[in-house]
Amino acid sequence: MRVGELAKRSGVPVPTIKYYLREGLLPAGVLTSPNQAHYDDEHLRRLRLVRALMEVGGLSIASVREVLATIDTRDDSLHSKLGAVQEAISQPGSVELDPLAVEDVQGFLRRQGEEECADVTESNVTHLLAAALSAARSVGHDHFQDLLDPYLEGLKIIAQADLDYIASRGSRDDVIEAMVVGTLIGDTVIKAVRRLAHAQVSRKVIGDSVVPDEG
């Protein structure tokens, strides 16, 4: 197919596709003439992935490029590939870390039997966690880390479901893409379902009055 049909089938405007080609988010089509190229279903699939990463995952073009590069690297074991994918999709903001929050993270990791926790900022994931706890502290929530253990309890169930889902995919390529899609779209799904669960629990527990007027 040519770029027009790719645009029609993906819902992405032609100029935007050209832009993605220039930015290296999409591999070039096969040239049949100096100004004619053919694109196949792989291009369509990749294009939809790019859009999903941006729209649902909220990733920037630069992050998408990094994620795609990680996906396309073909030398790691699946376990380390999962790690690499997670690093690529977990860009922490530029919050400066509260040492107490760093300590909280290290304590948590230690509690979970993680031995090698030299520097929290070495991994995007632990950095992200420390940044979030720092932000909590900065707004006066200095016991937010107490939630880590119950969170992990719930997330073990979720992570098991995630891994089952990923492993149920057919080819190795599908497994790797499912890591990205499952993790990023999963984040959004979890966000939404958590809010629904809040509403459910709140309806049962809080009812309508739990706290007096003003403290």
Add this chain to the structure above:
Amino acid sequence: MRVGELAKRSGVPVPTIKYYLREGLLPAGVLTSPNQAHYDDEHLRRLRLVRALMEVGGLSIASVREVLATIDTRDDSLHSKLGAVQEAISQPGSVELDPLAVEDVQGFLRRQGEEECADVTESNVTHLLAAALSAARSVGHDHFQDLLDPYLEGLKIIAQADLDYIASRGSRDDVIEAMVVGTLIGDTVIKAVRRLAHAQVSRKVIGDSVVPDEG
């Protein structure tokens, strides 16, 4: 205090504070002269909240303004306030919804005993969920909704912890702020811990080989 000290104590540059004042993210200080105003600890607290919402929650200025407006509205019960806060912090992207994904969401809600599910797009939260499942479908993941039930199972544990945390706050104002902070910063913490749980489970289950080379 004057704006200079507010800047020093919050780490936010003076011009940025002025900008936030203009944008209505911060209430004006008390004028003591035509060009002198006093700010108090409430301003500092609010400023830090604004930064936390933007840096960790990834909210835009417009969203922050909306959230603050919701916080400051003082007429709802806590239960409905939680709902309002959730709506304000759950802006769905502009993905067009797949009818099948909408059906998935409705089925899920029905399964959970939610009766009133006329229009999924009426609530930002269900819209967000439908958008995420639509994106999953668009990249060929048309059974992602099978994860909803295990997700809810894990998230019930998390939501209970959240509600306990929120309810443990002192004043009504603190409770309301904890809804925002706990939900948004909680999202990020959950994101990070989920990745750690992935690594943990993956180390145990996947080990290093689960899927053959190529399908």
Add this chain to the structure above:
DNA sequence: CCTAAATGGATAGCGGTACTCTCTACTATC
């Protein structure tokens, strides 16, 4: 009291991001 620094207020400009437009030379199709 005088001067330097800071302040409130307002307007304009800047840097980054994600497109979108425009152009040229060519090709496919009717």
Add this chain to the structure above:
DNA sequence: GATAGTAGAGAGTACCGCTATCCATTTAGG
């Protein structure tokens, strides 16, 4: 042979979150 589509590439645009500059006034220090 007229019309529409195409590859490739540079310029332009729109929005967002600041940042810089200016002004008249005021405060703080010697």
